[in-house]
Amino acid sequence: MANETSRETGLRGVLSLPQIVSLYIGSVIGSGILLVPGLVAEKAGPASLIAWLVMSILVIPMAITMGLLAAKHPSSGGVSHFVRLAFGDHYGNMVGWLFLLSVPIGGPVLAVTGARYVAAVLQWGEQQVYLVATMILLVPLLMNIIGLKLAGRVQTIVITLILSVLLLAIGAAIPHYAPANFTPFMPNGWLSVLQSAGLLFWCFIGWEAVTHLSAEFVNPQKNAIRGVMWSAGIVALLYFAVAFMTVATHSYGRDLSAASLSVMVQKSLGPIGGWIVACAALFICFAAHNAYSSAASRIAFALSMEGAAPKWFGILHRTYRTPIGGLAFIGAGNILGLLVLYNHVISLSDLIVLPNATFVATYIGGCLAGVRLLRDSRVGKVAAWISLIVTLGLYPFLGWSALYPLAIVVILTVSRRRKLGKAELTG
Numbered sequence: 001m002a003n004e005t006s007r008e009t010g011l012r013g014v015l016s017l018p019q020i021v022s023l024y025i026g027s028v029i030g031s032g033i034l035l036v037p038g039l040v041a042e043k044a045g046p047a048s049l050i051a052w053l054v055m056s057i058l059v060i061p062m063a064i065t066m067g068l069l070a071a072k073h074p075s076s077g078g079v080s081h082f083v084r085l086a087f088g089d090h091y092g093n094m095v096g097w098l099f100l101l102s103v104p105i106g107g108p109v110l111a112v113t114g115a116r117y118v119a120a121v122l123q124w125g126e127q128q129v130y131l132v133a134t135m136i137l138l139v140p141l142l143m144n145i146i147g148l149k150l151a152g153r154v155q156t157i158v159i160t161l162i163l164s165v166l167l168l169a170i171g172a173a174i175p176h177y178a179p180a181n182f183t184p185f186m187p188n189g190w191l192s193v194l195q196s197a198g199l200l201f202w203c204f205i206g207w208e209a210v211t212h213l214s215a216e217f218v219n220p221q222k223n224a225i226r227g228v229m230w231s232a233g234i235v236a237l238l239y240f241a242v243a244f245m246t247v248a249t250h251s252y253g254r255d256l257s258a259a260s261l262s263v264m265v266q267k268s269l270g271p272i273g274g275w276i277v278a279c280a281a282l283f284i285c286f287a288a289h290n291a292y293s294s295a296a297s298r299i300a301f302a303l304s305m306e307g308a309a310p311k312w313f314g315i316l317h318r319t320y321r322t323p324i325g326g327l328a329f330i331g332a333g334n335i336l337g338l339l340v341l342y343n344h345v346i347s348l349s350d351l352i353v354l355p356n357a358t359f360v361a362t363y364i365g366g367c368l369a370g371v372r373l374l375r376d377s378r379v380g381k382v383a384a385w386i387s388l389i390v391t392l393g394l395y396p397f398l399g400w401s402a403l404y405p406l407a408i409v410v411i412l413t414v415s416r417r418r419k420l421g422k423a424e425l426t427g
Contacts, residue, residue, distance in 0.1 A: 015217050017218075017226055020226075021227050023227075024207070024232075024235075026158070027207075027292060028205070028231065029162065029284060033238075037242050037243040038251065038252040040200060040243070041247050041260070044186070044188055044192040044195070045187040046247045048247065049243060049244060052240050055203070055204060058386070058390055061384075064228065064229070064379065065383045067228030068224075068383070075302065077096060077298075078299060079095055079099060080092045080095040082366055083368070085373060089308075093303060095362055096299050097309075098361050098409075100329075103296035104333020105355045106355035107330070108351070109352045110288050111133035114132075114133070114136055115136060117278045117281030118281070119132070130341075133338060134335075134338060137335075138331070140293050141331050144293060158283050162283045166238060166280060168265075168276065172264075172265055175268060176248075177249065206288075242261065249264050249267060297326030298323060300314075300325065301313065301326050304325065312328075313326050354401055356398070357401040357402055360394060364388065364395065367391055370384030
């Protein structure tokens with residue numbers, strides 16, 4: 001273990017269990033909770049709740065796999081560190097880059113999604129949307145310069161607000177519950193339920209992100225698995241409750257599905273419900289970006305320490321000992337992503353599939369590492385195999401976006417061979 005932690009003596013253990021749980025929840029609950037319940041209800045009807053239940057169960061092995069790996073091998077390298085231990089430096093660095101190149105693209109998608117919910121209430125135009133989006137991106141980066149202790153505390157407050165708002169939304173919908181909304185139960189057949197389960201996978205991606213912060217956990221051997229189990233339970237219950245009330249109040253269909261949460265809340269609270277959802281969207285997107293920017297800056301630091309990324313990626317702040325080089329890279333990528341979206345070079349729906357694909361590829365690498373590294377744990381071994389089968393089964397259905405991780409792998413492989421060739425010539 002000494003060899004694993006010796007490279008990370010510059011990072012401090014500052015994250016307590018409540019902050020770990022908050023970071024996990026923030027990384028998993030993204031904009032999907034605002035969109036997906038209505039979309040899958042429209043696709044599969046009330047039977048979509050079967051898909052929610054199945055995915056809520058399947059997500060537990062994924063969470064356990066990442067939690068056990070983080071507890072056994074805490075490192076700012078996260079999943080890339082696990083893959084490095086299992087298969088060597090080249091594959092570890094490859095997975096690290098897959099994760100790192102997801103966040104500068106995913107950040108703008110989150111920020112613009114949250115900003116548009118706020119803009120819809122205030123009737124703002126595109127310029128105001130992107131101004132708010134810029135703030136959603138920059139504030140977490142600035143907090144992370146000061147350190148994870150501050151970022152963790154703010155995350156705990158934000159997650160508390162998110163949970164409060166979503167619980168209020170669920171409670172407000174209860175008076176409009178109607179048993180008739182559950183019939184017909186399966187209007188579009190079993191195939192629609194299976195298709196919904198595939199779509200729901202996106203709502204549960206995020207367990208890999210916080211593993212990159214495990215070197216800064218207080219007592220990671222205990223708190224890593226505790227944190228992931230608490231957050232997995234909370235996330236599964238919250239998602240299912242929102243999905244159940246979406247169906248129970250029939251807050252979907254026609255033009256309602258994309259804003260089902262807002263429709264559901266406004267049935268009891270009227271226009272104030274729009275404000276509630278706007279606040280929830282803002283908090284959710286802020287929390288997710290906070291978790292992912294924290295994680296990505298640590299993987300940038302770890303890759304730099306391995307010599308697999310530019311040296312400036314590994315620059316730490318003199319006072320706070322935070323990876324400002326990695327944060328600078330993420331910030332630059334975020335701004336570039338916003339400019340691309342603002343100038344309509346690519347649409348939001350087309351951009352979002354790219355980080356989704358790299359996250360799935362990252363999961364595949366982490367699950368493969370779990371199969372090898374958790375062989376001495378019966379629970380860990382079973383969890384890793386189940387997670388691997390689920391993620392491998394999903395990958396062919398990613399469509400054209402599946403080429404993005406493959407392109408990254410090809411570029412890294414060619415670059416490595418060139419370096420080895422030059423080393424042989426100079427040697």
